[in-house]
Amino acid sequence: MADQQLVSILQQGSDAWNKWKQDHPSEPTPFNEAGLNGADLHGANLLEANFSGADLSDANLSNTNLSGSSLVGANLHGADLQGANLTDADLSGANFSNANLQGATLNGALLLDTDLKDAQVSKSQVSQAKQAKIKGGMIVND
Numbered sequence: 001m002a003d004q005q006l007v008s009i010l011q012q013g014s015d016a017w018n019k020w021k022q023d024h025p026s027e028p029t030p031f032n033e034a035g036l037n038g039a040d041l042h043g044a045n046l047l048e049a050n051f052s053g054a055d056l057s058d059a060n061l062s063n064t065n066l067s068g069s070s071l072v073g074a075n076l077h078g079a080d081l082q083g084a085n086l087t088d089a090d091l092s093g094a095n096f097s098n099a100n101l102q103g104a105t106l107n108g109a110l111l112l113d114t115d116l117k118d119a120q121v122s123k124s125q126v127s128q129a130k131q132a133k134i135k136g137g138m139i140v141n142d
Contacts, residue, residue, distance in 0.1 A: 002034035002054070010036070014044035014064075021045050032070075042080075 006029060009020050021029075022045075029049040037057045041064055048068040055075045062082040066089050073093045081096075083103045092112040099119045106124060 002031045003029075007031060007034050007036070010041065010044070011039060014041055017041070017044045017046075021047075037075075 006020075010017050010031070021027075029046065031054050032050050032052040034051070034054045036059055037055045039056070039059045042060045042062045043064060044061075045065045046069055047065050049066065050070045051066075051074045052070050052072040053074060054071070056071075056079050057075050057077040059076070059079045061076075061084050062080050063084065064081070065085045067085045067087040068089060069086070070090045071086075071094045072090050075095045076099050077095050077097050079096070079099045081099055081101045081104050084101070084105070086104055086106045086109050088108040089106070090110045091106075091114045092110055093114065095115045096119045097115050097117040099116075101116075101119055101121045101124050103123045104121075
């Protein structure tokens, strides 16, 4: 389960979060199963965060660093991830339907059963994706 104190800091926005993260660089960040739909987290440093099963639908995650994060089974339907860094992230079973991933970096991401139906993926970097099997999308790299 998500750490509610950390969820509260995150809900204050990226400036509050980034300050906390700077002061606690090695602190684990469990946001699994958190309800963050519609949250404005643009530019947040969420390096190696755990968002497994979280609801991030319609969230603004543009220019967010999610490198090495776990988004297994997360709901990102309609989320804005323009310019987000998802390098080496585990996106298995995540729902990115109708999400905006334009200019996002997904190099080395695990995309097993990831739903990209109607997602905008132009200008995204997707090299060395691991076990890519995309539902409803155009990226296939078995």
